[in-house]
Amino acid sequence: MSYTVENLEKSMAKLTITVSAEDFEAAMVKSFNKNKNSISIQGFRKGKAPRKMVEKLYGPEVFYEDAANFAIPDAYEEAAKDSGLEIVSRPEIDVVDIGKGKEFVFSATVALKPEVTLGEYKGLEVEKKVVKIMAADVNAELEKVREQNSRMVTVDNRGIKKDDTAVIDFEGFVDGEAFAGGKGEDYPLVIGSHSFIDDFEDQLIGKKTGDEVEVNVSFPEEYHEASLKGKPALFKVTIKEIKNKELPKLDDEFASEVSEFETLKDYKASVKKSLTEKRKEEVKREKENEVIEKAIENISVEIPEAMIDEQVQQMVQEFASRISSQGISFEQYMQMTGMTPNALMGQMKPEAEKRIKTRLTLEAIVKAEGIKASDKEIEAEMEKMAAMYQMEVDKVKEMMGETEREQIAMDVAVQKAVDLIVKNAVEVEKSEEEKEE
Numbered sequence: 001m002s003y004t005v006e007n008l009e010k011s012m013a014k015l016t017i018t019v020s021a022e023d024f025e026a027a028m029v030k031s032f033n034k035n036k037n038s039i040s041i042q043g044f045r046k047g048k049a050p051r052k053m054v055e056k057l058y059g060p061e062v063f064y065e066d067a068a069n070f071a072i073p074d075a076y077e078e079a080a081k082d083s084g085l086e087i088v089s090r091p092e093i094d095v096v097d098i099g100k101g102k103e104f105v106f107s108a109t110v111a112l113k114p115e116v117t118l119g120e121y122k123g124l125e126v127e128k129k130v131v132k133i134m135a136a137d138v139n140a141e142l143e144k145v146r147e148q149n150s151r152m153v154t155v156d157n158r159g160i161k162k163d164d165t166a167v168i169d170f171e172g173f174v175d176g177e178a179f180a181g182g183k184g185e186d187y188p189l190v191i192g193s194h195s196f197i198d199d200f201e202d203q204l205i206g207k208k209t210g211d212e213v214e215v216n217v218s219f220p221e222e223y224h225e226a227s228l229k230g231k232p233a234l235f236k237v238t239i240k241e242i243k244n245k246e247l248p249k250l251d252d253e254f255a256s257e258v259s260e261f262e263t264l265k266d267y268k269a270s271v272k273k274s275l276t277e278k279r280k281e282e283v284k285r286e287k288e289n290e291v292i293e294k295a296i297e298n299i300s301v302e303i304p305e306a307m308i309d310e311q312v313q314q315m316v317q318e319f320a321s322r323i324s325s326q327g328i329s330f331e332q333y334m335q336m337t338g339m340t341p342n343a344l345m346g347q348m349k350p351e352a353e354k355r356i357k358t359r360l361t362l363e364a365i366v367k368a369e370g371i372k373a374s375d376k377e378i379e380a381e382m383e384k385m386a387a388m389y390q391m392e393v394d395k396v397k398e399m400m401g402e403t404e405r406e407q408i409a410m411d412v413a414v415q416k417a418v419d420l421i422v423k424n425a426v427e428v429e430k431s432e433e434e435k436e437e
Contacts, residue, residue, distance in 0.1 A: 024104040031066035086113035089306035111306035119298025128427035167241035311352035373412035
């Protein structure tokens with residue numbers, strides 16, 4: 001195998017790779033063995049016709065596609081590694097010359113990691129943020145906990161109010177005829193949720209358990225069922241039960257039930273401390289993001305489109321994996337949302353470009369500052385990975401090759417670059433005009 005490299009515009013390169021005639025012949029043999037059982041020649045049982053006979057009847061071209069597919073991966077991998085190029089995309093393969101008994105020549109067009117010209121990344125100004133938790137913040141958190149510990153109680157002595165849950169039977173009619181999907185039994189309808197069309201829920205307010213109500217509504221013009229669009233409808237509704245959410249009283253007993261504290265005062269103090277720590281972490285992340293964004297604004301780089309496409313593909317795979325863990329296939333999601341893969345990739349493209357710029361900027365700072373990851377830091381990262389996957393550290397190390405270890409080292413160095421630019425950032429307070437805005 002031999003190759004040449006041609007540097008193209010916008011951080012692209014083309015490798016022209018030559019596979020020896022001997023190696024290509026070996027690929028042709030593999031192709032023949034793969035396909036021979038599907039080839040029929042009179043006078044021979046399937047798979048028994050000699051290759052020369054097959055090539056005489058059909059031409060050697062019948063084996064070229066699979067032979068190329070056998071030859072390309074190893075040859076490309078060897079050339080890519082030997083070239084020392086920092087390739088950041090999948091190769092776009094084109095066959096240059098192919099023929100029996102000849103050298104096989106193909107080209108691989110790839111995106112290379114682009115050069116970054118750093119701008120200012122030290123002394124960047126960021127907004128100073130003060131962590132201050134107010135009584136209202138604590139009360140809001142307590143209300144969340146009360147909601148989580150609420151219970152539904154049946155109401156018998158009054159009519160339906162907003163925020164009640166009415167358990168109803170219903171059946172809908174259009175032009176005097178019941179329509180498909182318009183019937184339900186023991187349906188828990190939250191009044192004010194607007195989960196039913198038009199003012200359906202409003203017409204139940206004041207009604208009591210046992211009441212039979214006729215509700216008149218009109219389907220919206222944009223309703224998903226074409227036969228019902230814009231049509232007036234009558235729903236016959238029976239109120240079977242009225243339920244109301246009951247929140248626990250905010251007192252010492254509540255505090256002791258939902259926490260390790262015996263008094264509401266101590267519980268509130270704990271909630272405030274927890275919110276303060278949480279907000280400190282948020283402020284830290286916000287500061288990091290602001291500093292990184294400013295550093296990115298100051299760089300000069302031309303990102304090859306193929307590199308962005310590669311990142312988009314990776315993000316789509318991550319997205320598909322996330323929804324799959326929720327029991328939804330990628331195809332189902334596309335059908336449910338009316339989205340197309342191309343539209344989804346288009347939506348992801350700006351974020352993909354931002355991710356690439358972020359990584360390129362931070363890696364350029366790593367290089368400029370000579371930042372290195374120590375063996376101790378790499379070891380600590382491996383321990384974190386082992387804990388995450390519930391594995392022994394030694395097992396994690398066994399699974400990792402040199403490439404994976406280098407990636408961990410770079411990830412550590414990148415985080416150290418983030419720490420460096422955050423440490424050197426200058427915090428400034430908002431002006432009065434900005435505060436008013």
